[in-house]
Amino acid sequence: MKFKINKRDLSKHISIVQKAISTRTTMQILEGILLKAKDNKLTLIASDTEITVNTSVSAIVIEEGEIVINSRLFGDIIRKLPDDTIHIEVLNSNMNIKCLNSEFNIQCQPSDEYPDLPKIDEIVNVKLKGFEFKEAIRKTSFAVSYDETRVAFTGVLMDIKENEINFVALDGFRMALKKIIINSTESVSSIVPARSLNELIKIIEDDSQLNISIGKNSMKFDFQDTTFYTTLLSGEFFKYDGLIRENHSTVVEIAKNIFQDALERASLLAKEDKANLVKLNVKENEIEITSNSEIGNVEEIVSSKVDGEPLKIAFNSKYLLEGIKIIDSEKISLNFTDSINPCIIKEDDENYIYLVLPVRLAN
Amino acid sequence: MKFKINKRDLSKHISIVQKAISTRTTMQILEGILLKAKDNKLTLIASDTEITVNTSVSAIVIEEGEIVINSRLFGDIIRKLPDDTIHIEVLNSNMNIKCLNSEFNIQCQPSDEYPDLPKIDEIVNVKLKGFEFKEAIRKTSFAVSYDETRVAFTGVLMDIKENEINFVALDGFRMALKKIIINSTESVSSIVPARSLNELIKIIEDDSQLNISIGKNSMKFDFQDTTFYTTLLSGEFFKYDGLIRENHSTVVEIAKNIFQDALERASLLAKEDKANLVKLNVKENEIEITSNSEIGNVEEIVSSKVDGEPLKIAFNSKYLLEGIKIIDSEKISLNFTDSINPCIIKEDDENYIYLVLPVRLAN
Known part of the structure; x- marks a missing residue:
């Protein structure tokens, strides 16, 4: 096997294929990347048996061939080489890598031990x-x-x-x-x-x-x-x-960032407690957020447009926050049925739904 | 104690004083920041007994006083508050923090348990x-x-x-x-x-x-x-x-970045080995860097200006690299006596010296 390739191209495609390399594999051959040089193309294949990646990049192939090379070492070497043409030649189980004034000789493994690509019964x-x-x-x-x-x-x-x-x-x-x-x-x-x-x-x-x-x-x-x-x-x-109800007895429209900031502050005290508990008190034109722990308490008021019945409900702040953080729109709606059924959080465009179960309180 | 303060100012000075907070202190009071409000100034003090930091910031002090508040919680709360005026009032052992629609009540500790500032016998x-x-x-x-x-x-x-x-x-x-x-x-x-x-x-x-x-x-x-x-x-x-000799038998002037890159590549193979061994062969107009490990070998040539005797010397690449990386100048000089005495690495301006001991080889 013998080929010439641009350093940046090779480096980029090694990074792609390395997504399938596991650090904890029990099959030694899967610590390697399978390289195939053919038809002026270099194909790189890696697998951890769950994920397999196959990617190709242009190269000047002087002699076709296949070999398996240690992924971490090969990646580290190529990334650190100067930005120039890399010459690679494999003889027996030795890979020779040359680039300007650098020359490496690395042991590699034959390709015939490498597992086959998955086959899909396409439906x-x-x-x-x-x-x-x-x-x-x-x-x-x-x-x-x-x-x-x-x-x-x-x-x-x-x-x-x-x-x-x-x-x-x-x-x-x-x-x-x-x-x-x-x-x-x-x-x-x-x-x-x-x-x-x-x-x-x-x-x-x-x-x-x-x-x-x-x-x-x-x-x-x-x-x-x-x-x-x-x-x-x-x-x-x-x-x-x-799980997804269409009708809700209380619908709250609220500014996403302001609500998120207030929840994050309230959860600073909730975090002191195992349950991460924050309480929401949905009133006529605002939501009051409270949280208590041994070390203190917090009260946050966020004004909002409320349609329907007032409501008191409690959540694990972690679950509430994770769903809200991921939303990109400026306004979100919180849709409640009562204090024991899930809250459904919707984005502006309505194609994203996040649903959280409340925490039932003693009273 | 009662004062008003700008959020950004307070936040910045909490970050400064937190440099002295240890996460592993055995004295519970040292998990706190000592706050002193006096003369329209808020002073923040923290200590882990080795390091003590004292920093002051302008505030509108309505009532003077001193208190100790948990550093992590206080810092997290202040950082997450909106960018506005913060009102802080301490009554008994309760700190009330208000900012726009946010209100916290946090337990704090009396200041009299807090250790005194270090005293320096100034020399x-x-x-x-x-x-x-x-x-x-x-x-x-x-x-x-x-x-x-x-x-x-x-x-x-x-x-x-x-x-x-x-x-x-x-x-x-x-x-x-x-x-x-x-x-x-x-x-x-x-x-x-x-x-x-x-x-x-x-x-x-x-x-x-x-x-x-x-x-x-x-x-x-x-x-x-x-x-x-x-x-x-x-x-x-x-x-x-x-340790610092003035006379050297071999003086090499070399481009810092090119030498560093070549050493980093050579050390990729050195790393496979416990000794991190890289060998330098100082020739007439260049340094040849080599390294071997079970998995392969590498040779790098870096052209350089060499005055004096040719020389073969070996180093732990980690120690060599750490000193070179920290240098800012474009050119550095490597000053050798022989293969068993330290190499002295100098920057352009000569006010920085890095000295590395070589590794003695069997031959």
């Missing part, structure tokens, strides 16, 4: 824009469960119905739901590990065209010169639609 | 500019020892002689020395804990005028509205002047 194909997909993941994946005994809830549900995808994450205390309108007549429901999605959105550009192929046990994302595979989670997801 | 007084002092600490404090059994070497020596201060740090493998020219006729040598200095340089502004009062067991730094006290370390420091 449904969906197209999305990069920025849409990234927003949907950013607004939902933080709400998954970290409880490994309920594996399905550690993933984000991608629920494809006629003309829409619902991205749903929940952990028993709150739920985040983002809807995207698409052109599709098919229906399929898959649970994607949140970890995979969080790595994936790091390498998708906002203006990428995303082609998603959904199979039974795995999902494939094609964009630019890269393919990202992830395994899917098995198990039953929660029937999330049943 | 010598020195004036320095903020940026000079910060540079001297930045260029030396990284080289102190972390070996708590040799306490004196965990500090930076401030060695004041006629018309100069030498800042010296060493750990048995390397030494960093920065000289500053001053106006002084006095002589005194103090060892200042590196931790104190590293906290201190975070709150000194570049254009501050620094007034340093040096006592037997403690040192005091006055600048703007702030006084910073630190205890001194006892014990004998190394006779550092003896």
